[in-house]
Amino acid sequence: MRTERRTDGGEGDERTERALLVRTAEGDESAFRLLYDRLADRVFRYAFTLLHDRHLAEEVAQETMVIVWKQAATFEGRSKVSTWVFGIARFRALDLLRKEKRGDRVPELDLVEPDPAPAVESRERTLRAIGTLPEEQREVVFLTFYEGRSYGEIAGILGIPEGTVKSRMYYARRSLAEALT
Amino acid sequence: MNTCEETQELIPWYVEGRLGPEESSAVATHLIACAECLREVAATVHVRGSVRDAFSAQPPLPEEAWERVSRQAMGRRLAQLDVGSFLVGLRLGAWLTRRGSPLRADLHVLGREVHLMNRGKKGGAS
Numbered sequence: 001m002r003t004e005r006r007t008d009g010g011e012g013d014e015r016t017e018r019a020l021l022v023r024t025a026e027g028d029e030s031a032f033r034l035l036y037d038r039l040a041d042r043v044f045r046y047a048f049t050l051l052h053d054r055h056l057a058e059e060v061a062q063e064t065m066v067i068v069w070k071q072a073a074t075f076e077g078r079s080k081v082s083t084w085v086f087g088i089a090r091f092r093a094l095d096l097l098r099k100e101k102r103g104d105r106v107p108e109l110d111l112v113e114p115d116p117a118p119a120v121e122s123r124e125r126t127l128r129a130i131g132t133l134p135e136e137q138r139e140v141v142f143l144t145f146y147e148g149r150s151y152g153e154i155a156g157i158l159g160i161p162e163g164t165v166k167s168r169m170y171y172a173r174r175s176l177a178e179a180l181t
Numbered sequence: 182m183n184t185c186e187e188t189q190e191l192i193p194w195y196v197e198g199r200l201g202p203e204e205s206s207a208v209a210t211h212l213i214a215c216a217e218c219l220r221e222v223a224a225t226v227h228v229r230g231s232v233r234d235a236f237s238a239q240p241p242l243p244e245e246a247w248e249r250v251s252r253q254a255m256g257r258r259l260a261q262l263d264v265g266s267f268l269v270g271l272r273l274g275a276w277l278t279r280r281g282s283p284l285r286a287d288l289h290v291l292g293r294e295v296h297l298m299n300r301g302k303k304g305g306a307s
């Protein structure tokens with residue numbers, strides 16, 4: 001069961017994930033399962049943010065975790081484990097996106113059942129607002145507010161300068177604040 | 182002191198608690214003196230709450246994904262029957278899903294693999 005943990009944890013989490021990755025590289029299946037439990041759902045949600053398609057996002061999450069199993073020994077330790085994994089997922093997701101691109105896709109984000117409960121209504125409004133952001137802003141919003149990542153880590157995952165991360169966030173936050181107030 | 186622009190760029194990570202001590206105190210110092218940026222902080226707290234709630238409400242990765250990953254990654258073999266393997270190298274292996282339905286079975290005869298059955302689509306749903 002997934003608890004509401006701060007997804008991008010502190011140094012303790014990173015130490016644990018590195019240890020699990022080392023054991024995964026040695027072929028330790030139980031270590032890989034633990035790593036999977038820590039990362040797979042987050043990778044799935046990130047991929048969904050990029051792709052708006054649950055099946056494709058599942059595919060990306062699965063592929064990414066298989067790559068983690070196979071390539072664990074190649075991790076060089078220059079970033080956090082989760083940054084490395086998210087980078088792989090992003091690459092796979094964008095690759096799929098290029099292949100799947102047929103005109104403008106309708107975001108699956110707003111295919112939520114209409115529900116009159118006020119909490120649900122406001123959630124739908126938020127999802128719609130997120131859905132209208134350009135993809136490049138949307139992922140920064142996800143990585144900051146859901147993953148709790150620093151702008152430095154986001155720059156690492158996206159392979160862009162920190163200043164670009166900040167400015168994408170700046171515009172995204174403006175649009176969201178406008179849509180949600 | 183930071184300008185409003187510098188401060189506002191950092192506000193999301195200030196709210197998130199993901200700034201280094203220096204940047205964080207620079208933002209805090211600016212906020213004491215600037216009502217405009219303080220309003221931005223309040224708005225960002227609101228946005229962050231809504232966004233987290235919305236992302237969290239999305240359905241999680243289905244449990245079955247693990248089966249596919251472990252099958253692809255580790256060729257997970259859940260059942261194996263050795264039939265006199267020390268004599269003729271005969272071994273029957275079956276790959277099962279967690280629900281117990283066979284996906285693939287093959288027979289190893291003297292080191293050669295003979296596929297008996299394969300119901301699992303590669304990487305697809307079963």
Ligand SMILES: [Zn+2]
Pocket residue numbers: 184185186188211215216217218219
């Ligand atoms: Zn200011």
